[in-house]
Amino acid sequence: MTDMTDSQRVQKRQQPKLLLKWSWRELWQGQLWPVAVALTLIIACVFALAALVSRVEKIMTDQGRSVLAADLVLVSNNPIEPTLLSKAEALGLTFSEQTRFGTMAFSEQQMQLISVKAVGNDFPLRGQLALQDLQRSQSKVNPGELWLSERLFSLLDVKQGDTVAIGDAELRVSGKIAQDPELSFNPFSQMPAVLIHENDVAATGAVQPGGRVQYRLYFMGSDDKLAAIQDFAPLEPGQRWLSETSQGRTGEFIDRARQYLSLTLILVILMATATLVLTCQHYTSTRVETVAMMKSLGASKRWLWRWLSGQLAMLFGLSAIAGLSIGWGLEVLLRLPLADILPDPLPDMGMSPLLISMFVALLVAIPGIGISLIRLLDAPAISVIQQQADRPKNNKAYALLLLPVAAALIWFGDNKLMWMTLAGIVVVLALLAFFGLVVLSLLRKRKWGPAMMLALSRISRSPLTTGAQLAALTSSLMLLAVIWLLRTDLLADWQQTLPIDAPNVFAINISAEQQQDYLAKLDQENIPHSEAYPVIRGRIVAVNGVDLLAKADDPEQRDEALRRELNFTWRETLPIHNDVLDGNWPEAGLAIKGVSVESGIAERLGLSVGDELGFNVNSQPFSVTVNSVRHVEWRNMRPNFYFIFTPDVMADLPATWLVSFRIESNQNDVVNQLGRDYPTVSLMDLRTMASRIQLMLQQVSLSLSVLAALGVLSGLLLVMTLLRLSMSQRQQEIKLYRTLGASRKRISATVWGEYGLMALIAGLMAVVGAEAIVAALVKWGFEMPPQWHPMLWIMLPTAAIGLVLFIISTMLKQLLQPLKS
Template identity: 65%
Template sequence: MTEMSESQIPIRQKGQSLLLRWSWRELWQGQLWPVAVALTLIIACVFALASLVVRVEKIMISQGRSMIAADLVLRSANPVSETVLQEARQLGLTVTQQTSFGTMAFSDQAMQLVSVKSVASDFPLRGELVLRGGSQTQQQVKPGELWLSERLFSLLEVKTGDSVAIGNAELTVSGAIVSEPELSFNPFSQMPAVLIHESDLAATEAIQPGSRVRYRAYFNGDDALLKQLQADVVLSPDQRWISETTQGRTGEMIERVQQYLSLTLILVILMATATLVLTCMHYTASRTETVAMMKSLGARKSFLWRWLARQLGLLFVIAAVAGLSLGGILEWLLRLPLRDVLPEPLPDMGVMPWIVSLLVAVLVAIPGMGITLWRLLDAPALAVMQKGMLATTSAARYLLVLIPLTALLLWVGDNPMMWLTLAGLIGLLGVLAGLGLLLVAGLRRRRWGAAMTLALSRIGRSPLVTGAQLAALTSSLMLLAVIWLLRTDLLEDWQQTLPPDAPNVFALNISPTEQQAYLDVLDRNGLMRSDSYPIVRGRLVSINGVNPRAETTATEVQQDERQEGDESLRRELNFTWRETIPVHNTLVAGEWHLAPGGVSVETGVAERLGIKLGDTLGFTVNSQPFSATVTSLREVEWRNMRPNFFFIFTPDVMVNLPATWLVSFRVAADQSELVNQLGRDYPTVTLLDLRTMATRIQAILQQVSLSLSVLAMLGVCSGLLLVLTLLRLSLSQRQQEIKLYRTLGASRQRIRATIWSEYGLMAVLAGGIAVFGAEALVAALIKWGFELPVTWHPGLWLVLPLLSVLLILLIISSMMKQLLRPLGR
């Protein structure tokens, strides 16, 4: 009965079942499982990295948008047109407004210059506004309320419930502003803040013709709708869009984080792809005889394709399940170091990492596996008897490379960072391989011991194979060095945003008669302070007799940023004069105050306006014109929160102009009362307390530092995986040669010494060349990609060759017994 049942099973179905079982055995008992492992690692790494990239980017974007109180802000010197606001509402965007201006606030006992912000009840759209009135807190301003900065309570000598006059309006103090989302890096634009509701603005009557008023419109909504609004609105010259990537130095930080995340992801994909290609080539070499035997027994290519397709299908399903599971665990492990700084709840990573990881695996596998497997199926039947016989196959298989390249073109687009990286890698691969071969050729001309002579002979006998191995090993070491060095350079640059000794309080408008007494108070209390600077506000009006504003206006209309122009031409600047260059500035051209009537110019504004040494600049201060000759150019780090200036004059130029003084100093957390006392003792001095902003920036820097460190470690692990795979496959190919050496009478010790010599030499060469390549590529990326000053890394010249040698020692030590096993038989 059983035999009858089996005879009724269609032969085709039995064949399919047999083919499936065979494919399963081939997958695990053959040589295809390393390919499955490589594909699993690609999916896991890409999933983990993409997940963390998505979360970090969302966190950074959220932080950046919190600092501008919305997804997008329109800044204007005039009221924002109702047409713009109506269009935004029609697009489905959430809209609110703010009007801000400087004025005097009066209490019964004192007065103080303040920055009044008139906002609606729905302000802010992003971030957190915390207002405390008595024991209650709230997050929005209501009609009839007046909220003061903490410092104003002592400066105005008021408490909650007292009256304060803002213009012609008498308002009752509702409480204190604990924190507000909007932050500025410009200490000269900050005054103690006062919040009122927009319905109370008219009652103040503080805005009069000629008043300096700033208007902002805030928009929240989908990014596509925000871009559409920006495209539809034609801005006037006094208007500017502000987003999380354009908000001063914080915007630069966020943009560079995104660049680094994308760069790390593509480098990890490249290294994982190389791992997959190497393992697949090894599988093809090990299965050529099997395919040739099947062909000699009558198997058709269609049958072989089905046989291989089932294996690849099983392989991809297993790799996908294992890779996504491993990737989820890896992503969780990667977040562990960040648990103290990541917000709760975490941003949702969405479906993008799932899709990207599987799509990348497919795109990588098509050429990485397809080219070599295509050649495998073209293996001739005669390869059974003639080992190493090459298949004649169509060059069309190389067209498979176009599939991932097309996807890469669509993904990278016009990103110059990616193209710079890819172009540099392609060029460096050829250079590094050729350099390695030249070094080997030079070494072969000298006399060496027997082991080294055999090793050099082995390396020089196959220059193409040796060049490929050197290029692969060198590029692997180089890529992991690039990831780590970029992380190090970026973090060093960002740490300058807020150094440990950065000042957090600025004192402005110090009269000349009070200057020395004010400095004495700071010194008696042991506060770390800057030099004091005289300040005169004025404008740049001409360069070599030509009005720069008139020249730039015509071209600004052609630019995306036309509404902003150059800030040095659009507003009054803070001028100062000194005998010596500030210690935190760097002279890059000319000589400091070579002659009377000179001015030193910051390099950024000089580059933007085309200012050169020897140019004559015209200025006005309170309608008084004067001129100065450019004697030097200075490099200024604007992010260090120290007093910095576009123009620093020789003292003789401005000696007759009335000036006030500026000094910055650092206050500890327990010295708040000292700040309040300074405000009471010197009521005419404007104190700008930046401690809240500094705390916020430090939190962002901590997130950035830990995130980049974790991502860099993942990139380094991918590079190490590629190096280990490369070495293991290369060593496994030596077994046949070792048999030949043994047949010719070579001893174990001689063979062991030859292996150590060959791979030790390759390790030193690869490590040394990788250092050169990494320094060159990082320098190019830093200079033209991230636009930062280039620095060199002396420690890398020791660490990378040492790491290369250690990896060689590890792999050879683990495989030496296996390599020498045939000798004992």
């Protein structure tokens, strides 16, 4: 009895070693290694993508904040309250004050309306300010200094050291502003800028009660502290916050790029999850007999759980090490195309990619592997000698799906784009799977050759399995198409709104007498330019007889377009870069007083075709009828207007003219000569701003292309995994066909026909699904006009058939190999 007890103790001590050895052999010599590979790829892809997304987001955020000169800016029409400064200091935020106002600058020879920016010693908090004089350069404005934008030297006819009077103060010109980090674009309100120190504002006497003065407070600090200062200071009338996502054109494409990055990450996770689930299901299907045999030999369910838990722990540990290593290397490779434009040093990616990849892997693995293993352990011992196809399934295992669902609810929150994408994918897949079965049913009614008839019979024999295979193959093709199409549409939209040849200089205040000469001068210098637009300022005051200015008690609550004068123009035809959404522009020569309204202001003010609008120009009231509503792309740096009138409305009123044109880097002398030849014409030189926006666009575009390529590779991996597993499951059927006397040629033709047909149907359905999802995302998620992609209808089905041909050609010979005599 004692010997028996000792023997049992020895066996008990050796049992963990045996389990470990068995688990290791099962991992590498069994069918568990595909699951390990799938989990490794999930960790690697999510880590690489999350790391690159983290870096790109930080780069985009830094770029966006650099054009603000801070992390957050408060713009106010009234002086900043001291309590706000005290709160910022208490929070540990770095802050800087700025005062802006317009006034006249006088030199001995000339005078010019200018925009004065009075800054402190610590401006800017972000970005670079470059000031140059004849001997040196500096990055801070000191008291007593006056720095001019380059074109003011010719407009005021001054040089460094000359005296310029600004209000009551006389300041000596210290040099030129070589680079100002703050970007803005409004050719109608921009004036040449000068920089002075905030200590010199009082000496100018230009800031008076009731004057048009703007106060800005710049903040720099952590995001939580920035949120705290915003909560402490709710906006009052005449105030607004500026951040990297609210700063005009740069904020818009940064926000869209962020949405795309997040969406790409989610779609890659979905495709990687599908790959893991498929491989795990295949593994469990090959281990039913093993588990049944172990149960027949007396193994308890608890022991089996220990056996499988050891395998899973080893699998997850090895996958984590391999996945993180591969992911790190993959992230390095993904950065290679961006090497020339990424900042040096790179932003730190932090710990979030590691935590996200491990957390996602756990959330995916628990239900993805757990459901299959629970059902595997429920296999009865009799399965050793007889398959139990109709045995009851443990539906409680599906409760594990609550983990990723709960995580998605917390992660996505109120992100409408994500929920819209997921809901669209589910609906589209269900519809496409149904239509796929309908198409297959219709094909069976036609007469085909023996091989094709056998293939159709095989496909239609199990509609649920066929529907699942079609849905899986379609979804993988569709998701990779969605990733690439969204990237293509975003880049096309950005290139369209800010093309390489976009205008970068605006000439305004051109008198009627100078207009023809000015255009002739541009033509003489071979400078491409826009048409000349007459410009006159006025207000909209009424709609259908209702006074708009009397509708709101608080003037600050009125629409922004009602609180100021607007720039009006008139034309024989509408600009070619405006799209008419409703109504019609009258034919040339018809004396019909009308106005075309920009769609944004039409929506805000509730305007539509046929409404009668009241305007006031130079104290002269008049009324016209809305004849059309048009879409205006404000980001394209072209002359754009809220209201465009027919010539018979105001052509007789005095107006100045506007023209935009493009100046290359080697044509600086042309700009200076234009300033000297036409001193009364204001030149808005936006080349610095345009080049910086183009650089940001280049960075974001390349990043999106790299991320889209990774998403496509994940989709291709899913497709190849799906096809390989499906083919391996056909091995038993192929043996049966061979036993019944089917030739190798007939079997090959049947397999080619079956999978070729499924690939063609899946490819076509994937195109339909991708077009539908992308159109919905573009229209309601990214707020861009949707468009069709004709080449996709050829490329995706062709790619699907090509993948099938590749998989079949590599596996069919192997499947037939055991049948050789």
